[in-house]
Amino acid sequence: MTTQQDLFDSVKEQTLLSEIAALSGWDALTGMPKDAGHFRADVDAYLAQKIFTVSTGEQRQSILKALSSDTSQLDELGQLVLKKAQKDYDMTGKIPEQDFIAFEKTLSQAQDYWAQAREANDYKIFQPYLEKIIGYLKQFIPLWQTNEATPYDVLLNQYEPGLTVAKLDAVFAQVKTGVTELRQRLAKEGTTPEDSFLKRRVTKEQQRQYAMSAVQRLGYNLNKGRLDDTIHPFMEALNRDDARITTRWDDHNFQMAVLGIFHEAGHGLFEQNVDPKYDDFRSVLPISMSIHESQSLFNEVMVGRSKAFWETEYPQMQQAFEGVLDDVDFETFYAGWLKTQASFTRTEADPLTYPLHIIIRYEIEKAIFNDNIDVADLPALWNAKYKEYLDLDTPDDLTGILQDIHWAGGSFGYFPSYALGHLYAAQFQATMAKSLDFEAIFQSGDYSPIFEWRKEHIWQYGGAVDPQVILKQATGESLNPQYWLDLQTKQYLKAYGIDD
Amino acid sequence: MTTQQDLFDSVKEQTLLSEIAALSGWDALTGMPKDAGHFRADVDAYLAQKIFTVSTGEQRQSILKALSSDTSQLDELGQLVLKKAQKDYDMTGKIPEQDFIAFEKTLSQAQDYWAQAREANDYKIFQPYLEKIIGYLKQFIPLWQTNEATPYDVLLNQYEPGLTVAKLDAVFAQVKTGVTELRQRLAKEGTTPEDSFLKRRVTKEQQRQYAMSAVQRLGYNLNKGRLDDTIHPFMEALNRDDARITTRWDDHNFQMAVLGIFHEAGHGLFEQNVDPKYDDFRSVLPISMSIHESQSLFNEVMVGRSKAFWETEYPQMQQAFEGVLDDVDFETFYAGWLKTQASFTRTEADPLTYPLHIIIRYEIEKAIFNDNIDVADLPALWNAKYKEYLDLDTPDDLTGILQDIHWAGGSFGYFPSYALGHLYAAQFQATMAKSLDFEAIFQSGDYSPIFEWRKEHIWQYGGAVDPQVILKQATGESLNPQYWLDLQTKQYLKAYGIDD
Known part of the structure; x- marks a missing residue:
């Protein structure tokens, strides 16, 4: 029995x-x-x-x-x-065992060849392995498929239960239009902020001292976590009481480590505050990427780019940096902190242009699985889209299509989660603003009301509740990208000196 | 099949x-x-x-x-x-499964109660658990016994194959007499070295910089190891290419971390240089404690207290310490570095008094298993022996019988390995000195001949060859404590200004 x-x-x-x-x-x-x-x-x-x-x-x-x-x-x-x-x-x-083993082996090879292709700056080295991966996935999709409308829907669903191409097409269209219009307005009417102070020398110790104290004020618990150095920052949670974060340091770019630590500590906060009743079942209750990313981005963007937050925190950062920023007044600091600029690299993009990087990848993945585009044509498609969306002429494969490891790892349908994270974070924040006075909270120095809201409405559920359900329960509506657009518009117009 | x-x-x-x-x-x-x-x-x-x-x-x-x-x-x-x-x-x-489980549980409880007893500075809290452990071991010994002469021989054999009470009695008697006579002579005829410079402030970074460069000169490979901070230093080898060491730091006691790192790197050197053919079988080929300790102590004592070594290294340490020791000439440094003094705590003992701490524990363990002494009488026995051997009046249980965790972990028969490590190290060194010119090697700055000798004669065998066999093969004779006594005598007489 x-x-x-x-x-x-x-x-x-x-x-x-x-x-x-x-x-x-x-x-x-x-x-x-x-x-x-x-x-x-x-x-x-x-x-x-x-x-x-x-x-x-x-x-x-x-x-x-x-x-x-x-x-x-x-x-x-x-x-x-x-x-x-x-x-x-x-x-x-659902996949025949030999196929699964062969697929795993292909992935492992593909990552080697992706690295080699990057070294040689030549997509063609990677292309045959990418073709193999896509071939396997096209073979597996019918086995996984239940009632999804298109092949790419099946992949989307694996990372974000309930998400569809139809929904994403509409959401991304709205985001794309909104961002593009805002960027045009900033370019035409705005004053580009001065941000050279961001390159001043701040020691790793000074950066760590400030950033770690700030994330602890946001609730990241160092008795249940730790900070280490890595090339590529990440959060790894062994369990609810052991959510470790890492960061990368640059003496001449303190914004990177400060916001990086905010970001990873946001992931850590989530893991540290899942309901203990799920402890034994973490392996089958993974937190969906989008909702996880919404919490790292809440820290990084909703808090980490918020004027009210920095009004309180900037003096503390100045103090931790021991004089380095003493001649930079708050308005100058905040405008520079927000400066937006198109870049070739997704991971270096600012919050305003970031979703465009994702939309490009989403459209390419859709073309692969729903329109069966030839894998040989992907670089040309990539470059054309970067020109169209960000007005950038991609100089080579390394700067372009070879920049992300995701496809070499077989992760198709994953990228949209990053953009959803941005959108969810803004939607959560808009809801929170109805009951929480962010300015008063930041001024008080006690950020626990924000912590408590997030714990109650999001974190406690871990991976037990689907992200769309969490969003609906917490905010009263399904995904609505307008919150994010409104917030970005308001912040960037101000930073660029445009009266709305 | x-x-x-x-x-x-x-x-x-x-x-x-x-x-x-x-x-x-x-x-x-x-x-x-x-x-x-x-x-x-x-x-x-x-x-x-x-x-x-x-x-x-x-x-x-x-x-x-x-x-x-x-x-x-x-x-x-x-x-x-x-x-x-x-x-x-x-x-x-060989042990009935329920007994094994009950024993493991007792050990786990005993370690808690040992910690509580330390907190309360009261042996009586620990005593009932120690009694239980000893009771189980007395029950298991007949099951383990093959042809060992006494019950305690069975325990000795588990840590040091082939070692007997008869042999140890003779060896320890010789060591005890030799050390006691030497200590008396130092007290009567010698000039106690000045060593207050050892308490000067040297930053952790300066200490690390020197000690890690020195152990790399001795062959410790940082591509197969790393250094971390802990309260109780140790070496942990995951495998041959991953032998990690830890240390403890004190800004006002650089000798502790320098010699501590020498010691742990000696363990690491051993693990890093075992023959790869044993890789898959490490779990059943543990390196015996005594031979392992002989290599950590070779680094710490044979090298780390050697005059020839410090003649080359002292200027490098002075440089790494950025002026702190510039006014301390070499003769003053070396005499202070060697100063010997009786102490209550085994782990803080110098190389000359260390074996006496072990002999005390050996005699107590023998009394427990071969003479069935009452466990309640152990503190009195402990204190009497510290008075007799080191002329110290033990003030309380914490300073005395509660200082080591070993008995709480069920490790009886283990302590002698520490003393054997000292003796083996000296015997190896005496053999090496026949073919290697230590002074010339240290002067050259290329210590690889020492590395190669140790690798060829000791390390490569890992746990595949019994320690007694390694010793015999490498030195041509079985354990002979005279090498150790001769070396100590020569070094200490010189440091204490006595002409021999």
């Missing part, structure tokens, strides 16, 4: 193994000795195989089957875990 | 799991967030259970049985791995 406890035990084992894999992954990126990679590859392969067995093997299959056929003995949590474990199983379990 | 490969696969899995447990252990002691302990306890319990199953479960048992009954298909490595896996199995497999 299969019981709910059998399911819980099996998922707990998956969670423990995933926690170990997370520790290994964090360690490999933060401080593992250089030569130890080959030993670590063995460990990671062993863990991956164990996780695969636990989450898709015969024992899990028989538990899923038995409990699905008789759900009477499951309580509410049991039903949730069953549903999510089934979904987790379907991702790999 | 069971094959050698079945054994190798099973041991490799044990090695992978042990590697993961080592990573978890390192992380818990270096940087794991404070609140994450309860989650980590779950992970560690899971790993311990998996390791237990792999190393003692039915599958392992059947492999061991099948291959033991027909060794014809095993090559030399296969025979070694079989022997060591069998030994590993016997440690736990």
Whole structure:
């Protein structure tokens, strides 16, 4: 007789193994000795195989089957875990095992060849592997498909349950028009802010001192986290009480580390405040990318670019920077802090132009899966879109189509989450503003009302509730990009000295 | 049909799991967030259970049985791995499972109560748990015993294969007499060196800069290691290419971190240079404590207290310390560096008095297992021995019998390894001195001949060869404490200004 406890035990084992894999992954990126990679590859392969067995093997299959056929003995949590474990199983379990193994192998090769292509600045080196990946995904999509309208909808759904091409087309069209019009207005009527002070030398210690104190005021708990140095910043949560963040430092670009730490601490805040009742089931309750990103971006953009926040925080940053910014008055600082400029690289984009980078990738992915565009034509399409959307002439593959690792990792349908994160964050903030007086809160120095709102309406649910549901429950409506557009318009017009 | 490969696969899995447990252990002691302990306890319990199953479960048992009954298909490595896996199995497999579980639980409680007893400075809090541990061990000893002469021999053998009470009694008697006579002579005829300069302020960064450059000159490879901060320094090797060390810092005691880093890097050097053919079998080929310690102590004492070494290195340390020691001439430095003084605490003892701390513990352990002394009487025995050997009046339990965690962890028979490490290190050095000109090597700045000797004669064997065999092969004779006594005598007489 299969019981709910059998399911819980099996998922707990998956969670423990995933926690170990997370520790290994964090360690490999933060401080593992250089030569130890080959030993670590063995460990990671062993863990991956164990996780695969636990989450898709015969024992899990028989538990899923038995409990699905008789759900009477499951309580509410049991039903949730069953549903999510089934979904987790379907991702790999629906694919023939040889194909799954071959796909994984292709991904691992593709990442090597992507790196080689970057080294040689030549897309053609990567192209055959990208073709293979896309080929596999086109083969898997019908196996995954339930009632999605188009092939690309199937991929979108894996990262953002309930999201459709139809919805995204409308949302992105609105964003694209809004951003484009605003950028034109800033260029024509605005005064470009002075921002050379952002390049002044601030030591890593001074930057760390300020940024870490600020994120702790926002609620990031260092007893449940830590900060390390990496090339590519990330947050890795082993569990609710161990959400680690990393950052990159540049003595002559303090904005990067300060906002980077705000961003990663936003992810960390989320993980630290999930309801403990989900602890054992984290492995099948991953927090969706979009809602996760909405919280890192809430820290980075909603707070980190907010005038009211910096009115309180700027003097503290000045103090931590020991004189470096003493001659820069607040208005100059804030306008420079917000300066927007088109860039070739997504990860370096400012909040206003960022969604355009995503829309470009979204349109290309849609062309791949719904219009079957030739993979050889992608660089030309990429470059044309950067010209159209950002008025930039992409000089080469490295600056262009080879910049992101995502496709080499088989992640198609993932990019939109980044843009959704921006939009959700603004929609949450607009709702919060109805009951919270941000200016008064920031002035008081006690930011806990913001923390409490986010915890109550978002964080506690972890991955147990779908992002669209969280958004609807918290804000009273489904995704509406107008909040984000309104906020950007208001902020940027002011920073560029345009009276509205 | 069971094959050698079945054994190798099973041991490799044990090695992978042990590697993961080592990573978890390192992380818990270096940087794991404070609140994450309860989650980590779950992970560690899971790993311990998996390791237990792999190393003692039915599958392992059947492999061991099948291959033991027909060794014809095993090559030399296969025979070694079989022997060591069998030994590993016997440690736990010979004990009834419930007893083993109860013992593990007692150990875990005992460590808590040991900490509480320390807090309250009261041995009586710890005593009942110590009694329980000793009771279990007395119950297990007959199960482990093969042909050892006394119960305590059985325990000694687990940490140092081939070591006997008879041998240790003789060795320790010789050491005790030699050290006591030398200490008396230093007190009567010698001039106590001036060492107040050792308390001068040297920043952590200056200390690190010097110590890490020095251990790299001795061969510690930072591409296969790293340095972190901890309260209790240790070396943790995940594998041959990942041997991490830690240290403790005190701005006003640079000798502690410098020699501490020398010590841990000595352990690291060993692990980094084991023959790769043993990689998959590390879990059943642990390096014996004594031989491991001989290499950390070779760095710390043979090199780190050597006059020839410091003649070359002292100017480099002066330079790294940016002026702090510029007024201390070499002779003053070296005499102060060697100063010896009786202390209550083993871990703070200098090389000359250190073995006396071990001999005290050895005699107490022997009294427990071979003479059945009452556990309630241990503090009195402890204090009497500290008075007799070091002329110290132990003021309380915390300074006395509660100082070490070893007994709370069930480690009886382990302490002698520390003293053996000192003795082995000196015996190795005396042999090396026949073919290597230490003075010329240190003067040249290229220390690789020392590295190569240690690698060839010691490190490459890892845990594959018993320590007594390594010692005999490398030095041509079995343990002879006279080398250590001669070296100490020569060094200390000089430092204390006594002409021999």
